[in-house]
Amino acid sequence: MPDSKILKAGPIQSTVDLRTMIRGHIIEGTCALLEQGKTRRCQAFESGDWRSWRDHLRKKVTEPMGEMLFGEDGPPLNVRLISKQVLPQCDIENVLFESLPGWDVNASVFLPKKDTCPPPWHAIVVPVGHSSKTRENYQIPAQVFAKLGYVAIIFDPPGMAGEKQGGNDHFDDGVRCYLTGQTSNRYFVIDALRCIDYLASRPDIDLSNGVGMTGVSGGGTTTMHAALIDERIRAAGPACCAAPSALHPVRDCYAPCTEALAPKRFANGIDNVDLLIAALPTPLLFICGEKDEVFKIEWSRQIADDVRFAYQKAGFGEHFRFYADPSGHAYTVEMALHFTRWMDRWISNQPGRVLSELSKNDFEMLPPEHLYCYPNLEGNIFTMNKALAESLRGKRNPQNLRNAAIELVNLKLPVNAPRAKAGAPTQIWVHHLQELLLQPEPGIELPATFMYPIEQAEKRGAVLFFDERGRWTALRKNGLLAEAVNFIKRDHVRGSVLTVDLRGWGDTKPADMP
Numbered sequence: 001m002p003d004s005k006i007l008k009a010g011p012i013q014s015t016v017d018l019r020t021m022i023r024g025h026i027i028e029g030t031c032a033l034l035e036q037g038k039t040r041r042c043q044a045f046e047s048g049d050w051r052s053w054r055d056h057l058r059k060k061v062t063e064p065m066g067e068m069l070f071g072e073d074g075p076p077l078n079v080r081l082i083s084k085q086v087l088p089q090c091d092i093e094n095v096l097f098e099s100l101p102g103w104d105v106n107a108s109v110f111l112p113k114k115d116t117c118p119p120p121w122h123a124i125v126v127p128v129g130h131s132s133k134t135r136e137n138y139q140i141p142a143q144v145f146a147k148l149g150y151v152a153i154i155f156d157p158p159g160m161a162g163e164k165q166g167g168n169d170h171f172d173d174g175v176r177c178y179l180t181g182q183t184s185n186r187y188f189v190i191d192a193l194r195c196i197d198y199l200a201s202r203p204d205i206d207l208s209n210g211v212g213m214t215g216v217s218g219g220g221t222t223t224m225h226a227a228l229i230d231e232r233i234r235a236a237g238p239a240c241c242a243a244p245s246a247l248h249p250v251r252d253c254y255a256p257c258t259e260a261l262a263p264k265r266f267a268n269g270i271d272n273v274d275l276l277i278a279a280l281p282t283p284l285l286f287i288c289g290e291k292d293e294v295f296k297i298e299w300s301r302q303i304a305d306d307v308r309f310a311y312q313k314a315g316f317g318e319h320f321r322f323y324a325d326p327s328g329h330a331y332t333v334e335m336a337l338h339f340t341r342w343m344d345r346w347i348s349n350q351p352g353r354v355l356s357e358l359s360k361n362d363f364e365m366l367p368p369e370h371l372y373c374y375p376n377l378e379g380n381i382f383t384m385n386k387a388l389a390e391s392l393r394g395k396r397n398p399q400n401l402r403n404a405a406i407e408l409v410n411l412k413l414p415v416n417a418p419r420a421k422a423g424a425p426t427q428i429w430v431h432h433l434q435e436l437l438l439q440p441e442p443g444i445e446l447p448a449t450f451m452y453p454i455e456q457a458e459k460r461g462a463v464l465f466f467d468e469r470g471r472w473t474a475l476r477k478n479g480l481l482a483e484a485v486n487f488i489k490r491d492h493v494r495g496s497v498l499t500v501d502l503r504g505w506g507d508t509k510p511a512d513m514p
Helices: 021-047 050-065 136-147 172-180 185-200 218-229 246-251 272-277 297-313 333-346 381-393 398-408 480-484
Strands: 080-086 091-100 103-111 122-127 150-155 211-216 233-239 284-289 320-325 419-422 426-428 431-441 444-453 462-466 496-500
Touching: 021 050, 021 246, 021 272, 021 297, 021 444, 050 185, 050 218, 050 272, 091 185, 103 136, 103 185, 122 136, 122 185, 122 218, 122 333, 136 150, 136 333, 150 185, 172 381, 185 211, 185 218, 211 218, 211 284, 211 333, 218 233, 218 272, 233 333, 272 297, 284 297, 284 333, 297 320, 320 333, 462 480, 480 496
Parallel strands: 122 150, 122 211, 211 233, 233 284, 284 320, 462 496
Antiparallel strands: 080 091, 091 103, 103 150, 419 431, 426 431, 431 444, 444 496
16 A cells, blocks of 8 residues: 555545535436425325326426327328238228327337237337347237237337437437427437327228227336326336336436436435326236346246235226246237237227137237338427427527526525635645545535645735636646746746536546446
């Protein structure tokens, strides 16, 4: 071990691990907010006032999505038939329609065989997860539903591996949506809701008792949100998509997708279990995979217990079921059969119908090009969000900018001067250099470097400097800050400089995580 006296002029020893400080601080605060949300939910169900809790939560979920017009209020769909496919088990129509003006949905509609199952048919919307509708998780279940008498409509989400590329990257273009105060989730959810509008436009579809919606992973996330917004969804089956948020993605530091994290979601204390419970009284089949690599089975069982309790407490115990499939992170034929039984009970009024024993070998995987629709890509998350930003420009109020900034960063005024630990000053030419450790709040320590003139006969100016590259970068090699204080120029007026590693920068840059 080196002699600590040798390093006395170096950085001050922190009492926290600077590499994990900011992440730990965020985790602690987030878990506290989620716990507050849990308390509010439990109190609502214990008091019997769960409807007020549900309505408030739905409002908080939908607000960041902005205006989403559907149903009778929806704009024209502008439907275009692209192609048709004939399979032994079903027929397929590939169609384009607009969920937003200039924003295409590339839908593949799987239709039962008319000779064995004449229309009108009930329908199931199957939002695709972070994948492509051409993959097994979507093609095969859609064929299962069609063989068993239900129309199934699948469509690509923005970005991912499907047709809707360019301007739709949910990490880059999705993050930009925060700048307009919205969530990129609106582009996922509106497509699902407008699929219902498209089905309603077809004379061979029976929507008199609503529709079903089910999807895996990101498709399950879309299902959870859509069920809170559109009352036409009378049976929901989110699969492999939910965990207690404190465990995943917060404590395990998972890198989640932006559409799952709307602005102020955790500030509002909204957990995944809340999204499921707030579907009340919609019949909900919560599906998971026992070997799910992302959403662990013990997490799913925990959520299922909480949802079951809430449904029972609200008097709708029969409206919730939990199914754990022996698979991993997937949507299997067996899952599709379970959701078909759920549809039989709540949508088509044929509970107890005996279903054929099916496996994926009973169906064929179509080549991807057989499901292509070639959507218009000029409308995308980037262009839609850019247009929204331009419209907001005209609504700026310069009088309120200070208050808006305070609200944006959640600043609590007044802000007191931080505690500070100071190292010994070291003379370097005509200045002293001193290392500091600022403590603006418990658990947060900010390394700082302070350079000031040795000669203190009169007061002089000072520069307070922040640099995401680290506090020393602009001092090195007679850099910008050194020149600003006339370093080594003993005949010039010399000022002071305090350069600070704000949390997440320099020495406090978070370490990489798994």
